[in-house]
Amino acid sequence: MHGQSLDVFLSQISGFLGSYYIFLALMTGVAAYLLWQRADSRPLFRLPGVDFPVTPAIVWLLVSLGFVLIASLAYSGGPDVMAWISIPTAVRAGINWVMNPTIYTLGTLVLLGIAFLLRRFLVKPWVAWSLLNVALLLMGMSMTDPNFFNIVGKPDNVPIVAMVFLLGFFTWLAAYRAVQNDDRLRQGLEPLEKLDSEKVLVWPDLVYTELICMVALTAVLLFWAIALQAPLEEPASAVKTPNPSKAPWYFLGLQEMLVYYDPWMAGVVLPSMIIAGLMAIPYIDFNKQGNGYYTIDQRKFAYIMFQIGFLVLWVTLIVMGTFLRGPNWNFFGPYEIWDAHKVEALNNVDLSEYFWVTLLGSSRPKAADDAGELTKILVALKRESPGIILVIGYFTMVPPLLVVLSKFFQNLFIRMGFIRYMVMANLLLFMMLLPIKMLGRWTINLKYFISMPEYLLNF
Amino acid sequence: MPATESTWRNTKLLHHIFAVSGVVLTISTIWMLYKDHVRSWKTYQSNAVNIDLKMTKMRQEQYETGDALVEHNRLAAALVTAQAQPAPAELLSQFQSQLESLNKAIAEISQHHAYSEIAVDFRYIENTARRLDELAKAAQEKRQTATAAIAAADKAAGDSSLSAEDRTKLEDAARKADREATAAEEKAGAVRAELIGYLQTAVAHARAREDKALGIRKFKSADVDAAKANLDIAIRDNLSAAERQNREKDIQRLIEEPNKGLAALTDVYQTLSAGRKRLEATLKAITAPVEKAKKAHEDSVAELDRLRKQYADDKETYFQLSLQYPFVFGKKITTLPIIDAFNSVWKIENLWSEDLVHKYGSFSEVRRFDRCTTCHQSMQKSQPGAPTEPLYVRDKEFLVTLTPPPKDAPPVPRRDAYGKPLPL
Numbered sequence: 001m002h003g004q005s006l007d008v009f010l011s012q013i014s015g016f017l018g019s020y021y022i023f024l025a026l027m028t029g030v031a032a033y034l035l036w037q038r039a040d041s042r043p044l045f046r047l048p049g050v051d052f053p054v055t056p057a058i059v060w061l062l063v064s065l066g067f068v069l070i071a072s073l074a075y076s077g078g079p080d081v082m083a084w085i086s087i088p089t090a091v092r093a094g095i096n097w098v099m100n101p102t103i104y105t106l107g108t109l110v111l112l113g114i115a116f117l118l119r120r121f122l123v124k125p126w127v128a129w130s131l132l133n134v135a136l137l138l139m140g141m142s143m144t145d146p147n148f149f150n151i152v153g154k155p156d157n158v159p160i161v162a163m164v165f166l167l168g169f170f171t172w173l174a175a176y177r178a179v180q181n182d183d184r185l186r187q188g189l190e191p192l193e194k195l196d197s198e199k200v201l202v203w204p205d206l207v208y209t210e211l212i213c214m215v216a217l218t219a220v221l222l223f224w225a226i227a228l229q230a231p232l233e234e235p236a237s238a239v240k241t242p243n244p245s246k247a248p249w250y251f252l253g254l255q256e257m258l259v260y261y262d263p264w265m266a267g268v269v270l271p272s273m274i275i276a277g278l279m280a281i282p283y284i285d286f287n288k289q290g291n292g293y294y295t296i297d298q299r300k301f302a303y304i305m306f307q308i309g310f311l312v313l314w315v316t317l318i319v320m321g322t323f324l325r326g327p328n329w330n331f332f333g334p335y336e337i338w339d340a341h342k343v344e345a346l347n348n349v350d351l352s353e354y355f356w357v358t359l360l361g362s363s364r365p366k367a368a369d370d371a372g373e374l375t376k377i378l379v380a381l382k383r384e385s386p387g388i389i390l391v392i393g394y395f396t397m398v399p400p401l402l403v404v405l406s407k408f409f410q411n412l413f414i415r416m417g418f419i420r421y422m423v424m425a426n427l428l429l430f431m432m433l434l435p436i437k438m439l440g441r442w443t444i445n446l447k448y449f450i451s452m453p454e455y456l457l458n459f
Numbered sequence: 460m461p462a463t464e465s466t467w468r469n470t471k472l473l474h475h476i477f478a479v480s481g482v483v484l485t486i487s488t489i490w491m492l493y494k495d496h497v498r499s500w501k502t503y504q505s506n507a508v509n510i511d512l513k514m515t516k517m518r519q520e521q522y523e524t525g526d527a528l529v530e531h532n533r534l535a536a537a538l539v540t541a542q543a544q545p546a547p548a549e550l551l552s553q554f555q556s557q558l559e560s561l562n563k564a565i566a567e568i569s570q571h572h573a574y575s576e577i578a579v580d581f582r583y584i585e586n587t588a589r590r591l592d593e594l595a596k597a598a599q600e601k602r603q604t605a606t607a608a609i610a611a612a613d614k615a616a617g618d619s620s621l622s623a624e625d626r627t628k629l630e631d632a633a634r635k636a637d638r639e640a641t642a643a644e645e646k647a648g649a650v651r652a653e654l655i656g657y658l659q660t661a662v663a664h665a666r667a668r669e670d671k672a673l674g675i676r677k678f679k680s681a682d683v684d685a686a687k688a689n690l691d692i693a694i695r696d697n698l699s700a701a702e703r704q705n706r707e708k709d710i711q712r713l714i715e716e717p718n719k720g721l722a723a724l725t726d727v728y729q730t731l732s733a734g735r736k737r738l739e740a741t742l743k744a745i746t747a748p749v750e751k752a753k754k755a756h757e758d759s760v761a762e763l764d765r766l767r768k769q770y771a772d773d774k775e776t777y778f779q780l781s782l783q784y785p786f787v788f789g790k791k792i793t794t795l796p797i798i799d800a801f802n803s804v805w806k807i808e809n810l811w812s813e814d815l816v817h818k819y820g821s822f823s824e825v826r827r828f829d830r831c832t833t834c835h836q837s838m839q840k841s842q843p844g845a846p847t848e849p850l851y852v853r854d855k856e857f858l859v860t861l862t863p864p865p866k867d868a869p870p871v872p873r874r875d876a877y878g879k880p881l882p883l
Contacts, residue, residue: 205467212473216480222487226494234811234826 007079009146013153014077017143021071024136025064031129032060056126063133070140086144087335096333102442104324105435108316112307119296123176132168145335151323155228160249160322167315177294178303191293243327243340252321253314259329260437262448262458270430277427284424286415301408309431348447355386380452387450391459394433399425496796500833504805507836508775510851515770522763534756539641540602541752542648545595546655546745551588554741555581558661561734565668568727571718574671577664587654594650598643605636619879651749658742665735672728679713679721686710775804808832 035041036057043053073085115122122128142148152161181191200206247255257266290299324331326338356364367379381388399422402409413421440446450459521527562576569575612633615626690706714721776789793803810829817827832838840850864870872880 200467201464204470204473208470208473208477209468212477212480215477215484219480219484219487222484222491226487226491234828 006146009149010079010082010144011077013143013149014075014082017140018071018075020140020143021067021074024133024140025067025071028060028067028133029064032057032064035060074140082144085141087138087141092142092145092335096336099324099331099333101320101331101438104320105312105316105438109308109312109435112312116304116307119175120179123172123179125176128172128176132165135165135168142334147337148335151334155230157322158228160318164315164319171311174294175296178296181293181295182297185295185298191295193293244325244329246321246325249318249322253317256317256321256325257434260434260441264456265459270434273427273430277431280423280427284416284420284427286420305428305431313431313434347445348441349445350447350451351387351390351449352384352451354444354446356383376454380454384450384452387448387459391449395426395429398429492796496799500807500830501794501805503834504836505775508773511837512770512773515766515773519763519766519770522760522766527759531756531759534752534759538749538752538756539644539648541749542651543595543598543644544647544651544748545592546588546651548588550741550745551584554658554738554745555584557734557737557741561665561731561738564730564734568730571723572675572727574668577661577668579661584654584657587650587657591647591650591654594643594647598640598647601636601640601643605633605640608633608636617875655742655746658745662735662738662742665731665738669728669731669735672724672731676721676724676728679719679724683710683713683721686713806833 035055041055041057043055044059046053070085073081076082122131139152143152151157177192181193184191246252254266254271257270260266261270285302287299287302289295290302296303320331323334326332326336326342327340328342330342330344332338332342352364356362365379365383367376371379399409402425403413403421404410409425412424416424437446448458450457452458522531558577558579565574565576608629612626612629615621615629618626621629686706686709690703690710693703693706712720717723774789775791775794777791778787779789780787790804793799793801794805799805807830810832812827812829815827837851838849842848842850875881
């Protein structure tokens, strides 16, 4: 794949790409068939002149035929023909130029906000199905780009691509059920889960189905292993470090955090806080509603916090680490070639430097070389005092400030009591430290709030 | 407890789905084993092994051709002839005189040490040598007669003037003469072996006395080393001069004591060793022609033995009978599916180039690896004696044009020296 001309690349992937579109055609064809089977399918509109009812089934049938047509173009393998089913070069270049960590992360956050606000519309099956097909179509059109294909088509990354779609599906499923339950609850009805609340037999209803799933999944994995073989590289050498040197996908979130935080913080403290926070949830969550059924309206705060923490601060970082971080951990657009010689003009400045040097126009306090240990510690503390005050203030002052400024947090404080409220607030503040730090790095090139490398303490 | 005994899902449908998924899993497992096991390079390696086996077999057969057999038989006959030769008289008398002088030295030594002379019956040696001379002479004459008879028979075979009966008579006479000559040689060889055996016994006795002298000397040497260490300790501990002197005297005594000191014992050992070595050298000179013929004969079959062993080692079978591990299973068992994951005889050969890199995998520069020799086996082998010529070459076709002779000028048959037409 590497170092090949575009013609050769396109002819090599034409078989796969054509089959991919055939799969999409089958998928939408099956959807059209299922819709056609449903008796309650109302026509969307009628064709003027012939009075032909255009139902959703017809629409998806046409989409399916469209995919078949695209598949035929893909099977051709010719660059001129495949240009019709590719994202235009100018658009790709524009995406590459625009894409950077700031826009990616903030964009994800904004998208999540929009998705939350418009959830009632977006969870509708036809909307979700349409979005899925658009996403798959865009991915197919992107795969004619060699740089994009090299990343998503790498056997190691294929399961991650699949997981992204699976994650989208299950997020939609949960949100859909939650919206349905919210609507039912608003009407005074019971949630859907309570309709089928009778107990069932472990065998066969639970274990037999699990066994079937295990057999089927094992077969799928075997077929997958035969079709997509792992890229075997040379034997590992202690003197050769791969570039980029990436952690497994489940640690890429932490590896991304390492860009912004000291290894102690990113690798130990923050992951420990995640686990501690998860363990603390049963003790600080006083909301008795929403147990045993999907809901958003009854657990808005928990839902939003979870989705920010999971989707934005974990999954998007994994996606970024997998697909958008290249050699030297530089950020590369989805259609950008991974050039090991690319250099970004980045500088990192500690908060203490901003305070002492930029703001006060003096040098940072420094103890004499022959000063005593206590003196050195005190001078270091003085030097980092702005950061220390900021961090202490962040953890101690912000929670009461939230109570004063927000009725919601006021209510939380009253319901939870001081200790539980402070625990919850501090856990939230720890979580928000990550995006705050990221913002600080992108905007003012902030490195550390507190930087005491002489004592291995950086925050 | 469940509300009813009825199942939540349709059990019959579950059975169908389970059956289908089970079949799919079986197919995928078999396909996985197939894809893992059936690799094109295994055929090439298997073929390469078979080609090498055939080559070894052909080389073995080369030793069974007429020329090789004739040479081997000639060397065997030369060995028998060498074994029937008389022992050189001057070497025998040299051996005897060396033995006598050794016994004389032993007699002197035994005045102070417990050594006995080497008992050798010189008359027996002389009688046996005389007997050998006679037998060797008789064998030599018989061999000459046999050689002449064989030559006559060979000549008669090409003489068309003689009748078949005469030729048969000459052949029978040649065979009989050859048998008699071989029997005479074997008889002479047996006597020679007896004589050499007796001489070797004498040498063995000399060796035993030498080893005894060495053993006695070793104990004395250990005493001297201990005394020297005591002196070193005295110097280290700064003991009195008198003590140091005493210890020096001990060392001197141990070395210089008459007949029992280290110097005396070393003399005894060296005398016995020199005597033994002289005897051995003389014996070696006596047996030199036989050893030479024996080596030539063994060398003629050594290569054949090596090829046989190589064939047995390279052969790949599923089962075998062997006293060595794994006793019953052959090498080819390791090529079976699943088992071939554990140290199979057929392997992919990865050649990693040090400085030649290319982009692969995680977009990094990795060393380029070549697996060409996995299939292209035996590329490095060359023809014997011609290191730049490949051993195995691709077969090539060439055109042979045979021009038949014209009808009015048929070809004349070739004839040998006796006028007999030679076959094509």
